[in-house]
Amino acid sequence: MTVPEPVAAAARSMADRALSWLHAHRALGALPPGTTEELADPDSVYKPLGETALAASLLLRDGVAGPGQLAAAQSLMEFTWDQFRQGDMLYERQLRHTLMTDPLEVYAPFVRCGFRHADLDRLLAHRARLRSVDGVELLPNRRLAAANAARVVGLDRETGRREDWDGMARATWLGARPEPWAINWITAYAMTHTVFHLTDWGRLPQGLSPDLTAYVRTWLPVWIDIWREVQQWDLVVELLIVGASLDEPYCRPEDWETIAALQHEDGLVPRDGDPVDDDPRQRFTDHQHTVVVTAVAGSIALARAAGR
Amino acid sequence: MTTRADFAAAADEFANRVLGALRGAGGTALVARHIDSAPDALAALAAVRVLGADTFSPHLLAGAPFHADDAAAVARSFDAFPTPVAGPSARPEERTVAAWRDWATTQLLGRFGGMDSPPAPPGPADDLTDTTDWQSWSVRMAQLATLATPGLDGPVHELARGAAFPLARGVTRSVLRRDFPTAVRLVRWLAWLAHEGVALPLDPAPVHEHVRLLGGASPRTALDLAVTDHLLTARTPEAVRT
Numbered sequence: 001m002t003v004p005e006p007v008a009a010a011a012r013s014m015a016d017r018a019l020s021w022l023h024a025h026r027a028l029g030a031l032p033p034g035t036t037e038e039l040a041d042p043d044s045v046y047k048p049l050g051e052t053a054l055a056a057s058l059l060l061r062d063g064v065a066g067p068g069q070l071a072a073a074q075s076l077m078e079f080t081w082d083q084f085r086q087g088d089m090l091y092e093r094q095l096r097h098t099l100m101t102d103p104l105e106v107y108a109p110f111v112r113c114g115f116r117h118a119d120l121d122r123l124l125a126h127r128a129r130l131r132s133v134d135g136v137e138l139l140p141n142r143r144l145a146a147a148n149a150a151r152v153v154g155l156d157r158e159t160g161r162r163e164d165w166d167g168m169a170r171a172t173w174l175g176a177r178p179e180p181w182a183i184n185w186i187t188a189y190a191m192t193h194t195v196f197h198l199t200d201w202g203r204l205p206q207g208l209s210p211d212l213t214a215y216v217r218t219w220l221p222v223w224i225d226i227w228r229e230v231q232q233w234d235l236v237v238e239l240l241i242v243g244a245s246l247d248e249p250y251c252r253p254e255d256w257e258t259i260a261a262l263q264h265e266d267g268l269v270p271r272d273g274d275p276v277d278d279d280p281r282q283r284f285t286d287h288q289h290t291v292v293v294t295a296v297a298g299s300i301a302l303a304r305a306a307g308r
Numbered sequence: 309m310t311t312r313a314d315f316a317a318a319a320d321e322f323a324n325r326v327l328g329a330l331r332g333a334g335g336t337a338l339v340a341r342h343i344d345s346a347p348d349a350l351a352a353l354a355a356v357r358v359l360g361a362d363t364f365s366p367h368l369l370a371g372a373p374f375h376a377d378d379a380a381a382v383a384r385s386f387d388a389f390p391t392p393v394a395g396p397s398a399r400p401e402e403r404t405v406a407a408w409r410d411w412a413t414t415q416l417l418g419r420f421g422g423m424d425s426p427p428a429p430p431g432p433a434d435d436l437t438d439t440t441d442w443q444s445w446s447v448r449m450a451q452l453a454t455l456a457t458p459g460l461d462g463p464v465h466e467l468a469r470g471a472a473f474p475l476a477r478g479v480t481r482s483v484l485r486r487d488f489p490t491a492v493r494l495v496r497w498l499a500w501l502a503h504e505g506v507a508l509p510l511d512p513a514p515v516h517e518h519v520r521l522l523g524g525a526s527p528r529t530a531l532d533l534a535v536t537d538h539l540l541t542a543r544t545p546e547a548v549r550t
Contacts, residue, residue, distance in 0.1 A: 177389060181483035181515055218473065218509050222480045229485070 003305035010260035015298025021267025035095035050106035057109035058236035062303035087117030140171035144197035152305030173218035318351035328415035329366035356385035361412035425462035446478020453493035456500035488523035499539035
C-alpha cells in the first residue's frame with residue numbers, strides 16, 4: 001500500500017472537518033450584492049469562491065468522503081454556482097475579457113460536477129481557437145492552470161488540438177529540475193501548482209513525467225521539513241497534496257498527523273503560526289485558503305489509498 | 309585561567325595556520341610551532357583536538373611535510389584532553405561523534421609515526437546506520453566532516469557511500485535554513501563522495517560556491533571550504549594514498 005493507514009486516517013479527519021467548516025461558513029464568502037463581471041479586486045471574494053468550488057468538486061469527483069460530506073460538497077457546489085448566477089457572471093466576465101483565463105478556470109470545477117452554461121461553452125470554444133488567446137504571455141505554471149481547466153471543460157476535444165504538456169512542463173521552474181536549495185516560498189507555490197495541473201489534482205499521477213516525479217520525490221521531504229519548521233501550514237498542506245499526487249505517493253504519517261492535530265474542532269486550519277483572530281469574518285479571510293487545500297489534500301490522499 | 313573565548317581564538321588561529329600550510333605557505337613543523345608559540349598552551353592543545361584530523365590536511369592534500377615534532381604535539385593534545393568516556397552527562401550520539409573524530413585523528417597520527425598502533429574503530433558505527441531521520445543524522449555527519457578527506461576510510465565512510473541522498477537532503481535543508489556552517493561541512497561530504505566516484509543527486513560545485521559566498525569567514529569554515537576545493541578539483545598526492 002502506498003498511502004499508509006495513519007495517513008488515510010488523518011486524511012479522512014482533515015477532509016471531513018475542512019468541508020464541514022467550508023459549508024458552515026459559506027455565507028461569509030458570498031459576493032457582495034450587485035457584483036458584476038467588473039471586479040475591482042478579483043482576489044477578495046471571487047477567487048476564494050472559486051477555490052471553495054474546486055475543493056467541493058474534488059471531493060465529489062473522488063467520492064471517498066462520507067455521505068454527509070458528499071451532501072455538503074454538493075450543497076457547496078450549488079451555493080457557489082448560485083453566487084456566480086448559474087454561470088452568467090462567468091460568461092459576462094469572459095465575454096468582456098477575452099484573454100483572461102480566470103472565468104475558464106473558475107468554470108472548470110463546475111463542469112467536473114455536471115454544471116454547464118451553454119453560452120459560456122460556446123464562448124470558450126470560440127476563444128480556444130484564437131491564436132491571440134494561445135499567445136498570451138502567461139507564467140508557465142499559469143499556462144498549465146489554463147490548459148488543465150481547458151482539459152476539464154473539454155475544449156481540447158472542441159478544437160482537436162493536442163496540448164504539448166511536456167513542453168509546458170519543461171518551461172516551469174520544476175521542469176528545469178533546478179537546484180533544490182535555491183527554492184523560495186513563492187517558487188514553492190509555483191512548483192506545487194505545476195504538479196496540481198499536470199496531474200489534474202491527483203487524478204493523473206503519470207501526468208508528471210518520471211524524471212520530474214523522481215526529482216520531486218527526492219526533494220519534497222526537505223521542503224516539507226523546512227516549511228514545517230517555520231509553520232507555513234498553508235504551503236505545507238500544498239506540499240502534502242503534491243506528495244499524494246505522485247505516481248507512487250509520498251505521504252509520511254508524521255506530516256499528515258501534524259496537520260490533522262493543528263486543525264481546530266470546527267475544521268479551521270491555521271495558515272501559519274500566527275495567532276488566529278477571533279472575528280469570524282477575519283478568520284474566514286485569513287484561513288479559507290488553508291481549509292480549502294486541507295479538504296483537497298484529504299480527498300486526494302483518501303482516493304489514492306482507495307486505489308483510485 | 310583559560311576562557312571560552314581563548315579556546316575559540318586558539319582554534320581560529322590554528323585553523324588559519326593549517327589553511328596557510330594547505331595553500332603552500334608557512335614553513336615546517338606546523339603543529340609543534342603552533343603549540344610552542346602560543347601564549348596559552350592549554351588552549352593551543354585544545355585547538356588541535358578541535359581541528360582533529362584536519363590537522364593533517366596540508367600533508368594529506370598538499371604534500372606538506374609532517375614532522376616527528378608535529379606527531380608528538382598531536383599526541384600531547386590527547387594527553388591534555390583525552391577522549392571523553394561514557395558518562396551520564398554525554399548523550400550517546402555526542403559520544404559517537406567524539407569517538408569517530410578521535411578515531412580519525414589517531415588513525416592519521418598512527419600512520420605518521422605518532423603512535424605505536426592506531427586504535428581500532430570505536431564500533432561498527434551502529435548509531436549512524438539508520439538514516440530514516442535524515443535531518444538529525446545529517447547534522448551528526450556534519451560534525452564528522454573532518455573524516456571526509458582522502459586517505460581515511462572506515463565504517464563511517466562506508467555508510468556515507470550508501471547515503472548520497474540523505475547527505476544531499478541535509479545540504480539542501482541546511483542551506484534553506486541558512487545554517488551555513490552545517491551546509492559547508494555537508495557539502496564537504498558531497499565533495500568526498502564525488503571524489504570517490506559516487507553518483508550524486510545534487511551537483512556539489514554550485515552549492516559549494518553558494519555556501520562559500522554565504523557561509524561567513526570563520527577560519528574553520530574556510531578550512532572546510534579549502535578541503536572541499538581540493539576534493540572537487542585537485543588530485544591527491546599519490547604518496548599519501550596508502
